[in-house]
Amino acid sequence: MSDFLRSYLTVGIFGLVAVVLVGVLLGLGRILRPSNPTVQKLETYESGVDPTGDMWSQANIRYYIFALLFVMFDVEAVFIFPWAMRLEAYALFGLIEMAIFIYILLLGLIYAWRKGMLRWV
Amino acid sequence: MSLLAELSYWQQTSIRVGAGLVAVILVAGTLVMVHLFKLVSFMQSRLGPMEAGPFGSLQLLAEVGKHLQKEDIVPRKADKFVFAAAPFVVLASTFLLVVVLPGGPDAWFIQNDLGIYLAMAVSSVSVIGILMAGWGSANKYSLLGGLRATGQLIAYELPLILAVVGVVIQAGSMNLQTIVYAQANGEIFGWGGIGNPYVLTQGIAFFLFLTAMQAELTQTPFDMPIAESELVSGYMTEYSGMRFLLFFIAEFATAGVFSAIAAVLFLGGWYIPGIDPDDNIMNVLGPLVMFVKVVGLTFIVFWVRFSFPRFREDQLQRLAWKFLIPLALLNIVVTAIFKVWI
Secondary structure, three states, X not given: OOHHHHHHHHHHHHHHHHHHHHHHHHHHHHHHOOOOOOOOOOOOOOOOOOOOOOOOOOOOOXXXXXXXXXXXXXXXXXXXXXXXXXXXXXXXXXXXHHHHHHHHHHHHHHHHHHOOOOOOO | OHHHXXXXXXXXXXXXXXXXXXXXXXXXXXXHHHHHHHHHHHHOOOOOOOOOOHHHOOHHHHHHHHHHHOXXXXXXXXXXXXXHHHXXXXXXXXXXXXXXXXXXXXXXXXXXXXXXXXXXXXXXXXXXHHHHHHHHOOXXXXXXXXXXXXXXXXXXXXXXXXXXXXXXXXXXXXXHHHHHHHHHXXXXXXXXXXXXXXHHHOHHHHHHHHHHHHHHOOOOOOOHHHOHHHHOOHHHOOOOHHHHHHHHHHHHHHHHXXXXXXXXXXXXXXXXXXXXXXXXXXXXXXXXXXXXXXXXXXHHHHHHHOOOOOOOHHHHHHHHHHHHHHHHHHHHHHHHHHHHHO
């Protein structure tokens, strides 16, 4: 296995260790803690009064719009990284290319701004 | 360590996993003890925990013991699988972040040229965990907290990533180890006495990174997702006992890891001026240097946390989109121009 793939194996092992650690801590608690569920105790918390209505209530549409904006910008940020690494080799050519790219990126932001999408009302 | 190189992959990995566990738990424990218990108490003119051990130094163990014995309550209406899986996802995200950190010339977890890129990618996984916690609890406060957290974390991830690009341009690499060497071998106007820590040339990026980091960690003034006075701890409302403690550990461990990444990117990582970075002794001193820098940077995080009041939700999004992101883009352009011409 190449070193490159091996490093990802290490990443996977770290993830696995985290899951095992959480499992062990929760398992340890299971031995020590009491378990005495009552109807009142298992009720959803709502400032001490009986919960009303649907728990999965409706949320502001703004969250969705910001998520969409984020996806757009994040995908573009992905393209900036390889360029940033090789900038020395590409020199002026790379600089102009990326200036155009960032200009377009900025236009997208200005468009969203002008359309009032960055306002939280 | 030449000693380490002779071992097989599995032996090396076992040592690294052990070191990673120590790094996460030790740093998280120190932060809770020194910053959350003591620093804050002194800032608010009180003593903080004093009963368990000398000056309350064993308070942390007492807390873990307390939480282990607490009853585990899962609300009847909760989505039980998602509710139970959320702490796993959040803590795993922190652990995956730790792998990219270098602690010395041979004291690393992985040697990967995608280092910082990988870190930025896995740091977003915690968003999924938090959304799972908010949704799975089937609680109005939790859902609102989870949504606020998601909206905030994704908005501030962009300045965070774009701030890193400035450093990547300057170092010409995404490998954190290479970035440390680039700073160690750098020169300030032809003087290489302390290398060239990028906080000097990337000061704007450092400011952006720290601000975005504060928001990513949902620390005050960016703590709307867990606002205890309005949302009753947001996505953690329904979590009790050990499950709550796991979220708590993840919060502080992530604060430590993000500070460590900031230390590597901007403060020269494990390098000490005056000692050859390839010297074997750096494998011992390096982690200590990192630890000191992490404690120093998290001090700023907690200092800000307990000094400022909370933002409003609209102010939060405005700051990210209308100020930090344009500033980050400007920083990239200016850095790129300097890189090509000078």
